[in-house]
Amino acid sequence: MATHGHSDDGTDFAHPLPVWLLLTVFFALVFLTIITVAQSNLNLGSYDIAVVMLIATMKAALVGAFFMHLAYDKPFNVIVFLSSFVFVALFVIITLSDSKLTSPSFEPKFDEPATGELER
16 A cells, blocks of 8 residues: 555654753743733833734744754745745734824824804
8 A cells, every 4th residue: 555655664753852852942932921921011112012022933933943843844944934924024014114104093083073164
């Protein structure tokens, strides 16, 4: 029967990771999550989003590198994966800059009817 490119001797899994490395990455992710929760109690002003995005990027890099095995994969796959983050970052940056340029706050503005002009 066809084996679909897999061998029976268990060597088809190219890069098993040691348990200590997986646990280290896990505890790093837990630590970064604790930092994210602690950061929510700080008032950093306009830097809040930058700090949260930096922590989220570090967590995504750890997950991608070790749990998705990108650290041991072909460089082309890493380039494709990282380019998706670049495009998402550009989308977020352009959206935030456009919202900052069009309005100083996100509170709705209601136009008051002109008084005296409707009575004529």
